[in-house]
Amino acid sequence: MEARDGGEHDYVDRLRAQWAERIPTLDTSPADVVARILRIGALVGHAHERAIEAEALNRGEFELLAALRRAGHALRPREISTVTESPGASITKRLDRLEHAGLVERTVPERDRRGILVSLTPAGVTLVDRLFPEQVAREGAALAGLSDADRRRLAELLAVVLRTLEPNAY
Known part of the structure; x- marks a missing residue:
């Protein structure tokens, strides 16, 4: 699966490619948005958590x-x-x-x-x-x-x- 912008593959591209191998008929295109939102939320959330954990x-x-x-x-x-x-x-x-x-x-x-x-x-x-x-x-x-x-x-x-x-x- 090629990255949409011609650049590197991200987490979701790799995830979708793996599912395409396992269940080729499944349309995983909603992950283009939803999985990215969840992944971004998790990454930003972890950064926030590290900052506030420093304050106990x-x-x-x-x-x-x-x-x-x-x-x-x-x-x-x-x-x-x-x-x-x-x-x-x-x-x-x-x-x-x-x-x-x-x-x-x-x-x-x-x-x-x-x-x-x-x-x-x-x-x-x-x-x-x-x-x-x-x-x-x-x-x-x-x-x-x-x-x-x-x-x-x-x-x-x-x-x-x-x-x-x-x-x-x-």
């Missing part, structure tokens, strides 16, 4: 910190669970670790003592404000081979696919 964090903990930073205000654990798409038990465990590390704090609101609110500490804000721009830079580096117009077009096309798969997207 895991991906779920950083996502929780980033969700609080994006919100700009305290959130209830249930809200954090919703925006991070993580189970409540995972959120509780992450909050315990992050609170112990001094990155979040839990408070009981004066008016509603039924629940707790979670907010970033100044150390948590500083950490996210340092790590997130590094993450964006890694993502930019992954796209460095594309022109601005190509990046915009790719983003538009991927948004169509995502809206197909994500019924509540808007």
Whole structure:
């Protein structure tokens, strides 16, 4: 199987060639897009994980910190669970670790003592404000081979696919 651009074969080209040998009648062309998206996601994700592991964090903990930073205000654990798409038990465990590390704090609101609110500490804000721009830079580096117009077009096309798969997207 030849690479489409006349250049070297990538992981997906090799994968498809192997399947073509095993099941020649199977159309594996969706892998041209889907397998590449998954492979890119995995490679970028591993780079992000290495960076946050250096801070003694895991991906779920950083996502929780980033969700609080994006919100700009305290959130209830249930809200954090919703925006991070993580189970409540995972959120509780992450909050315990992050609170112990001094990155979040839990408070009981004066008016509603039924629940707790979670907010970033100044150390948590500083950490996210340092790590997130590094993450964006890694993502930019992954796209460095594309022109601005190509990046915009790719983003538009991927948004169509995502809206197909994500019924509540808007």
